[in-house]
Amino acid sequence: MFQIDPLSRIPIYEQIAEQTEKLILLGLLLPGDPMPSVRSLSVELGTNPNTIQKAYSELDSRGTICSVPGKGCFISKDAKAVLEKRAKQRLGQLYTLCESLKLAGVTMEEMTDTVRQVFGKGDGNT
Amino acid sequence: MFQIDPLSRIPIYEQIAEQTEKLILLGLLLPGDPMPSVRSLSVELGTNPNTIQKAYSELDSRGTICSVPGKGCFISKDAKAVLEKRAKQRLGQLYTLCESLKLAGVTMEEMTDTVRQVFGKGDGNT
DNA sequence: CAACTGTACTAACCGTAATAGTACAGTTAC
DNA sequence: GTAACTGTACTATTACGGTTAGTACAGTTG
16 A cells, blocks of 8 residues: 655655655545555555555645544545645745756746646647 | 754755855856865855765766865866756656646746746746 | 543654755965 | 865764554444
8 A cells, every 4th residue: 555665765654645646646545435444454565554644644734544443544634635735835835846857947838837847748749 | 155954954064065066157256266265164064074075976977077286276267067967867857847847737847938038038928 | 340432641763854064176366 | 385275085972753553542333
């Protein structure tokens, strides 16, 4: 379910959180779906239960999942809406990155071309 | 010359390196210009000389500055070219970010608009 | 009651950033 | 040559965050 790279500079708990939210956006995890239990996922990934709990508590505080003591953790009802709303705010990151690239001589065309490639409209030759 | 945030998650030595390269791209630091000495900058920024040295050795290995024992550190002759070349490779970062935003429902138009804003062509009303 | 769930807590280990202090070699100007 | 600067190297120490380890407690389910 998750692919963890223990050697990455990105903390394991953050990798889990990111991948969970990606699965939600892809529609592979739907509202109400149960997350693996803290202990079972720790066994599956070969990590410590505390690390999983940290990922889950992070996701819970973001509103992505709902932790229910005694029952489990479940995908939040409005998880997708929450994630899409956050993405709009992340346009600021895009602005900052482009600003930096512009300063280093990358042209507007190179950037817009990159955006188009993401949307499968790379060069217009098709 | 530099504005350091000791509370930032970004290491001090990296902040110095980043800001140095930004000053070069802005044309405020020209090839041959001397960098502040390790000791004087450490006093100015209130940091440890070792931290400055780490920033300088990082910049030296990137080809941004040239460290000359006994004389000082100077902006590399082709510093700007090096930085511009690196920027082209950083288009991959842009691609990854846009990919993530796309997944979260951000439209291509929202992204290209952001790019245009960076180049001062925000809404076409002017 | 038994087996599961999330949660809380302390202790320990490790890597990295940063500080502190010392030392050495090259350059420059007097 | 000496003094004052320059970069460089090295060890030791502190601090913090990520991770592991182990234990414990409360709620849920069958």
